[in-house]
Amino acid sequence: MELILSAGIGTLTASGVYLLLRPRTYQVIIGLSLLSFAVNLFIFGMGRLRVNAPPILEPGGVGDLARYTDPVPQALVLTAIVIGFAMTALFLVVLLASRGFTGTDHVDGREQRGD
Amino acid sequence: MTDWLHHLLILPILLPLAVAAVLIPINERDRTLKGAIGFASTLVVFILSMILMRLAATGTGSLPGSGVYQLGNWPAPFGIVLVLDRLSALMLCLTSGLALAAQAYSMARWHTAGHHFHSLFQLLVAGLNGAFLTGDLFNLFVFFEMMLAASYGLLLHGSGPLRVKAGLHYIAVNLAASALFLIGVSLIYGAAGTLNMADLATKLAALEPRSRTLVEMGSAILGVAFLVKAGMWPLSFWLPTAYAAATPPVAGVFAVLTKVGIYVIIRLHLLVFGTAAGASSGFGQDWLVTGGMLTIAFGGIGVLASQAMGRLAGYSVLVSSGTLLAAVGLGHDGMLAGALFYLVSSTLTIGAFFLLIELVERGRDAGADVLAVTMEAYGDFDEDEEEEEVGVAIPGTMAVLGLCFCLCALLLAGLPPLSGFIAKFALISGLFDMPAAELATAMSAADWTYVTLLILSGLAAMIAMNRIGIRTFWASIEGTIPRVVVIEITPVVVLLGACIFLSLQAGPAMRYMQATADDLLAPLTHSERVLSAPRAGSQ
Numbered sequence: 001m002e003l004i005l006s007a008g009i010g011t012l013t014a015s016g017v018y019l020l021l022r023p024r025t026y027q028v029i030i031g032l033s034l035l036s037f038a039v040n041l042f043i044f045g046m047g048r049l050r051v052n053a054p055p056i057l058e059p060g061g062v063g064d065l066a067r068y069t070d071p072v073p074q075a076l077v078l079t080a081i082v083i084g085f086a087m088t089a090l091f092l093v094v095l096l097a098s099r100g101f102t103g104t105d106h107v108d109g110r111e112q113r114g115d
Numbered sequence: 116m117t118d119w120l121h122h123l124l125i126l127p128i129l130l131p132l133a134v135a136a137v138l139i140p141i142n143e144r145d146r147t148l149k150g151a152i153g154f155a156s157t158l159v160v161f162i163l164s165m166i167l168m169r170l171a172a173t174g175t176g177s178l179p180g181s182g183v184y185q186l187g188n189w190p191a192p193f194g195i196v197l198v199l200d201r202l203s204a205l206m207l208c209l210t211s212g213l214a215l216a217a218q219a220y221s222m223a224r225w226h227t228a229g230h231h232f233h234s235l236f237q238l239l240v241a242g243l244n245g246a247f248l249t250g251d252l253f254n255l256f257v258f259f260e261m262m263l264a265a266s267y268g269l270l271l272h273g274s275g276p277l278r279v280k281a282g283l284h285y286i287a288v289n290l291a292a293s294a295l296f297l298i299g300v301s302l303i304y305g306a307a308g309t310l311n312m313a314d315l316a317t318k319l320a321a322l323e324p325r326s327r328t329l330v331e332m333g334s335a336i337l338g339v340a341f342l343v344k345a346g347m348w349p350l351s352f353w354l355p356t357a358y359a360a361a362t363p364p365v366a367g368v369f370a371v372l373t374k375v376g377i378y379v380i381i382r383l384h385l386l387v388f389g390t391a392a393g394a395s396s397g398f399g400q401d402w403l404v405t406g407g408m409l410t411i412a413f414g415g416i417g418v419l420a421s422q423a424m425g426r427l428a429g430y431s432v433l434v435s436s437g438t439l440l441a442a443v444g445l446g447h448d449g450m451l452a453g454a455l456f457y458l459v460s461s462t463l464t465i466g467a468f469f470l471l472i473e474l475v476e477r478g479r480d481a482g483a484d485v486l487a488v489t490m491e492a493y494g495d496f497d498e499d500e501e502e503e504e505v506g507v508a509i510p511g512t513m514a515v516l517g518l519c520f521c522l523c524a525l526l527l528a529g530l531p532p533l534s535g536f537i538a539k540f541a542l543i544s545g546l547f548d549m550p551a552a553e554l555a556t557a558m559s560a561a562d563w564t565y566v567t568l569l570i571l572s573g574l575a576a577m578i579a580m581n582r583i584g585i586r587t588f589w590a591s592i593e594g595t596i597p598r599v600v601v602i603e604i605t606p607v608v609v610l611l612g613a614c615i616f617l618s619l620q621a622g623p624a625m626r627y628m629q630a631t632a633d634d635l636l637a638p639l640t641h642s643e644r645v646l647s648a649p650r651a652g653s654q
Contacts, residue, residue, distance in 0.1 A: 020287070020291060025283065028287055032287065032290050032291070032294075035291065035294050036290075036294060038294075039294045039297045039298055039301075042297075042298055042301060043297060043301040045305075046301040046302065046304055046305030047305075048305075072304065072310075073301065073304065073305075076253055076300075076301065076304075079253070079256075079257065080297055083257070083260045083293075084293075086264070087260070087264065087286075087290055087293070090264065090267060090286070091286050091287070091290065094267075094271065094279060094282055094283050094286055095283070097271075097274070097279045098276075098279045098280060098283050101275075101276040101279050101280075102276060102280070107283060107284070107287075108280070109276065109279075109280045
């Protein structure tokens, strides 16, 4: 499971960084989204991987640490998802505004030869 | 009854947040009303931060809850805490003062350039205040994002292709930096098991080497995110363009945005990697020194090369950031107070300069600056014409603007008698603060380079300001006089007046900075105060 998760984070990050460096605004926004997925998985992974362990106490159950997973990273990841989503939406608006003003989807607002 | 005094600590965050929400449904046509409410809110925040600074200055021990506000009444490190100390109180004051000036300025005409200006402005103030007050790393991220989200909106205020393009780059860079921020924070949590800064400082020394390496890695990644914000070379290429494209009141308040990065670096560096950190003590100092000095050099060259005043101001921001980063990195305890003084002085100056630029340039053609520099390179063509103009009286508006410009130039270059000089003098004297016999051996090459760069950057600022000043005020090509409203020039005068006040009251100000520096250099005292703060209602 660790291998799959780390490979997943790695692939997402690599694709995200590659797309982030591309000249089209749409590629940049997809790159940023992939990057934020990778980061969210990474935060989740920092709470250590446990299967069948809930992050909250069961009603009436005792607080036995061996049966529960760390709730903090899960709370963090929720916050990060929400904020990341909001920022992506905002970036999308700016992207459209830029497209409207310049008539091109190049990040510099003008086409360059060789692209 | 000191209960209400206890809740004073969270008001600088809650009040602007609530006011921002209240302002949204008010019709955009009632701009004056919106502006008045927003201004009143910022004024209250300013007064609150003055009170908090007075409280912090008398010693945090006497404060209710010793200056620690436990959200939800959970003690640290289990709950999130807000921590008041001299540094955070100082930053609160600086932010709200600058915000007050920028907001007054915007009410003359700039707030009409788009929607929800005052709401966004209040959100920015709330985010900034939160970032300065919080004692928790993840909470810092939340406030950071709040501040950034508001700053995206404010940068785009006024719209237009130039701002949208600069905004696109600014947002992309900051989103990538936020991703790094999260990676850093989660890595630190994974390795140290805590997100409370004070708790982290006490735990770091006891960690096993493997975990400590992970914490160091996390902090390095976290540091990159703040350095992007602070504008350290080579992470700073977005900054001059974005700041020059922003509307003047926004650019004015953005002057404090880079200082958030610096603040967090000062805070984390001295708290977590201070003397108590064992083997990790002083982690990353070399990077700060090298990066800081390169930033000064890059900023200095940029200042010289700038043809437009907006870009000149943007590069001045970089010089100021570089000076502070390198000062923190050099790690001389004596320099810290000077660095804090420099932080306040340079932020006020650059803020005032951003506000002033638009007033000066109002009457000029867009290409005038480029033309002026080109003319300098190829020689003057109109020497004969200028002979006749001798004796023409300088109009009143130009005289006031010119005087403000002169003060800005003196402050930016760090010439006596103003606070810019006192700040640089305090930095350098802090560096040389040792017995004369040891001076030759104890000063490293980095120290000497720093002093040289500090002085050269002042020279660069002087040259650039002189050139632009002469072209604008003495040899103006068109000779049109800008129309300036009192409400626009007053904030500039007030900000510069604050710098003059800082020069006159340099003694008490430096004593405050020294006390702040002493606090920062005793990280364990700080940690203990935060961790052992009593819960409200428990006594």
